[in-house]
Amino acid sequence: MIALLRRDLRLAIRAGGGFGLGVAFFLILCALVPFGVGPDTAALQPIAPGILWLGALLACLLSLDRIFALDHEDGSLDLLATSPLPLEGAVAIKALAHWITTGLPLIVAAPLFGILLHLPGAAVPALLASLLLGTPALSMLGAFGAAVTVGLRRGGLLLSLLVLPLYIPTLIFGTEMIRRGQEGGDTGTPLLFLAGITAGVLAVIPFAAAAALRVNLR
Amino acid sequence: MIELGKYAGAVLGAYGLSLALLGGLIWQTLAANARARRDLERQEKHG
Amino acid sequence: MSIWEYANPVKFMRTSGAILPWVVAGAAVCTVTGLTWGFLTPEDYRQGSTVKIVFLHVPAAMMAINIWVMMLVASLIWLIRRHHVSALAAKAAAPIGAVMTVIGLITGAVWGQPMWGTWWEWDPRLTSFLILLLFYIGYMALWSAVEDPDSAADLTGVLCLVGSVFALLSRYAVFFWNQGLHQGASLSVQSGERMSAVYRYPLYLTMLGFGLLFLSLLLIRTRTEIRKRRLAALQAREMRT
Numbered sequence: 001m002i003a004l005l006r007r008d009l010r011l012a013i014r015a016g017g018g019f020g021l022g023v024a025f026f027l028i029l030c031a032l033v034p035f036g037v038g039p040d041t042a043a044l045q046p047i048a049p050g051i052l053w054l055g056a057l058l059a060c061l062l063s064l065d066r067i068f069a070l071d072h073e074d075g076s077l078d079l080l081a082t083s084p085l086p087l088e089g090a091v092a093i094k095a096l097a098h099w100i101t102t103g104l105p106l107i108v109a110a111p112l113f114g115i116l117l118h119l120p121g122a123a124v125p126a127l128l129a130s131l132l133l134g135t136p137a138l139s140m141l142g143a144f145g146a147a148v149t150v151g152l153r154r155g156g157l158l159l160s161l162l163v164l165p166l167y168i169p170t171l172i173f174g175t176e177m178i179r180r181g182q183e184g185g186d187t188g189t190p191l192l193f194l195a196g197i198t199a200g201v202l203a204v205i206p207f208a209a210a211a212a213l214r215v216n217l218r
Numbered sequence: 219m220i221e222l223g224k225y226a227g228a229v230l231g232a233y234g235l236s237l238a239l240l241g242g243l244i245w246q247t248l249a250a251n252a253r254a255r256r257d258l259e260r261q262e263k264h265g
Numbered sequence: 266m267s268i269w270e271y272a273n274p275v276k277f278m279r280t281s282g283a284i285l286p287w288v289v290a291g292a293a294v295c296t297v298t299g300l301t302w303g304f305l306t307p308e309d310y311r312q313g314s315t316v317k318i319v320f321l322h323v324p325a326a327m328m329a330i331n332i333w334v335m336m337l338v339a340s341l342i343w344l345i346r347r348h349h350v351s352a353l354a355a356k357a358a359a360p361i362g363a364v365m366t367v368i369g370l371i372t373g374a375v376w377g378q379p380m381w382g383t384w385w386e387w388d389p390r391l392t393s394f395l396i397l398l399l400f401y402i403g404y405m406a407l408w409s410a411v412e413d414p415d416s417a418a419d420l421t422g423v424l425c426l427v428g429s430v431f432a433l434l435s436r437y438a439v440f441f442w443n444q445g446l447h448q449g450a451s452l453s454v455q456s457g458e459r460m461s462a463v464y465r466y467p468l469y470l471t472m473l474g475f476g477l478l479f480l481s482l483l484l485i486r487t488r489t490e491i492r493k494r495r496l497a498a499l500q501a502r503e504m505r506t
Contacts, residue, residue, distance in 0.1 A: 144427065148420050152410050161406055162424065165399040166431045169438040176442060193441070197434070208427050215419040225315045225379050232318045232375040233304070236325070236368045243364045243482065251485050254492035261499050 001085060001093055008097035011070075022059040022102040023109050029055040030113040041118045048117035049127070049178035053171055055113070056106050056131060057138065061160055063102050064142040067094050068150045068213070077150075081217050087210040092202075095136075095143040095209075103135035119182070126181025130174040130194060137198040140205045141166045147209040151216040169197055274491045277350045281484045288481045295474030302467040309464075318376045320467055324475035326369035329397060332362035332479060336404075337429045340422035350487065352418035353494070355425065356408055357486030361479055363401040370394055393436040400428045414494065 033051050037043050071077040080090045110131055111124050119127065145163035149155035177190035303320030339355035342348045373391060374384045385391070407424055411417035 148407065148424060149410075151416075154410065158403075158406055158410050161399075162403045165396055165403060165435075166427070168396060168435045169431065172435075172438045172442045190441075193438075204430075205427070208423050212420055212423050215416050215423075218416065225313050228375050228379050229314050229317050232321060232372045233300075235371050235375070236321045239364055239368055239371075240478075243361065246360075247482050247485050247489070251489040251492075254489045254496065258492045258496045258499075261496055 001089060004080075004085070004090060004093050005097055008094060009100060012066075012097065012101045020105075022063060023105045025062060026055045026059045026106055026109060026113060029058065030116050033117065044118045045120070045182075048114065048119040049123070049175040049182065051117055052110055052114060052119070052127065052178070053130075053134075053174045056103075056110070056135060057164075057167055057171060059106060060102055060135065060138045060142060061163065063098065064146050064163065065149070065156050065159055067098050067143050067146040069146070069155075072150050072216075077213070078217060081214065087213060088206040091143055091147065091209045091213065092140075092206045095140045095206075098143065099136055099139035103131075103139055107131045107135065119178075122184060123178055123181040126178050126187050129187075129191065130177040133191065133194045133198055134170045134174045137170050137201040138167060140201050140209075144205050144209040144212065147212040147216070150213065170194065173197065274350060274495070278488060278491060281488060285481065285484050288477055288484065292474060292477035292481045295470055296478055297474075299467050299471035299474045303464075303471060306463055306467060312380065315376055315379055316464065318372050319464065320471045322369060322372040322376060323468060324472045325365045325372065326394070327472060328475050328479055329362055329366040329369050329394070331476075332358050332365060333397065333400070333429065333432070336362065336425055340425040343418055344422045344426075349418075349494075350491070352422070353490040354483060354487045355421070356418070357490055358479075358483055359401055359405045359408070361482050361486070363398065363405065365475075365479075366394060366398045366401060370398065389436075389439040389442075392439045393432075396435045396439075397432055400432050404428065414497075 030051065033047075034044060037047065068077060071080070081087055083090075107128060110127055114124060114127055142163055145159050145166070148162060149159045152158065173190045173194040177187050177194060180187045180190065300320055304317055306317060308314050309316035336355045336358050339351045339358070343352035343355065370391070373394075377386060378384050404421055404424060407421050408417055411420055
């Protein structure tokens with residue numbers, strides 16, 4: 001399993017910008033928003049949590065189709081399916097690799113981009129905690145979407161149509177948590193919900209994703 | 219004609235749009251069914 | 266006599282063909298009478314004539330949710346028992362459910378405009394219906410994207426299971442996010458909240474009518490899907506010989 005994780009990470013780095021591309025996209029989004037809504041602090045501050053979360057969501061979505069597509073093309077996915085490692089485990093590892101290459105850099109960069117959007121310093125712990133708890137669910141759900149659409153020719157657009165509705169609960173609780181952090185309110189409740197959703201997703205979705213992969217490899 | 223008051227537009231609009239949508243769905247269902255039946259009959263006669 | 270016998274498409278075709286005229290007649294009678302009756306009800310003292318929209322709004326919204334539940338059950342039956350007619354019924358139900366959701370949303374918007382002063386409000390109920398529509402669209406898109414019919418049935422079945430969990434989750438999440446303008450259930454059992462009998466009886470009739478309408482459309486669409494499947498099988502056999 002660790003070998004698979006190491007291989008995926010090495011491939012992502014070698015493919016160029018596995019780490020950087022998502023963050024660059026995130027930066028562009030945060031730079032474009034003020035052009036759209038105006039540079040006022042009063043306009044930017046209330047929407048900053050939403051923009052940061054939406055940016056994380058879209059940056060995550062960009063690299064989803066790569067989770068299984070390359071392995072499907074060169075046949076290594078079939079090898080994985082027949083290997084002694086359960087396919088559920090392989091799916092979880094692949095989602096983890098995706099999270100390390102896109103989710104983790106986003107979390108590191110998010111406080112900086114928060115400054116661009118005038119997010120107050122008091123909200124930064126809530127921002128970090130919400131992203132840390134929420135993004136693993138995004139990667140896992142994305143792996144499910146990628147598993148469903150892996151064999152399709154025009155999978156990219158369909159993938160976003162299938163996956164984005166699944167992100168709604170995470171998005172709601174994530175932004176709510178930052179907003180409460182901004183106002184100095186109680187962040188405990190959304191934190192628990194967010195953690196609960198992520199835990200549930202990590203426990204159940206690998207089975208659904210592996211089932212979808214088996215269908216596509218038939 | 220019954221009196222609908224000041225909301226006539228809203229009520230008639232809601233009924234009109236909904237019935238149009240339902241009508242479209244029914245029409246599409248029947249058309250697809252007729253086409254499937256015709257194609258199948260032709261195929262069974264030929265083969 | 267068990268539902269498993271209808272896994273045989275021939276048997277399903279024969280039985281559904283026999284009951285179809287009755288279901289269609291019932292749907293037509295109930296829907297037309299219910300809607301006409303509803304249209305002729307007196308005005309509500311607070312809502313004016315817009316109360317008449319309820320006879321479309323509530324049955325459509327009810328069916329939108331029930332059809333998703335039916336798709337969930339049909340998908341489970343397919344995934345567990347490989348019951349082909351069940352998978353085709355789930356496929357046939359999705360467009361009907363999507364249209365019902367759209368009707369619920371449109372009538373809600375037209376109603377909300379004079380009552381709440383806005384076409385659209387990010388209210389929990391409205392929002393969760395929009396999310397439901399997204400799930401219907403994704404489900405139908407996946408059906409049309411996958412070429413192999415059995416794989417498509419499997420993948421959409423899994424999607425339906427995951428989607429159900431998340432649709433439910435979103436429904437409760439949006440309550441957390443925004444408190445709404447929408448009134449509670451229109452047909453609650455507590456007598457104080459109940460709407461008066463003038464509106465209730467035509468509403469029951471239209472609800473029955475929409476249910477039968479769904480059943481008749483579902484039967485016709487499933488029959489269409491079975492015929493298409495048979496046609497494809499015949500053509501494949503011809504190609505081979």
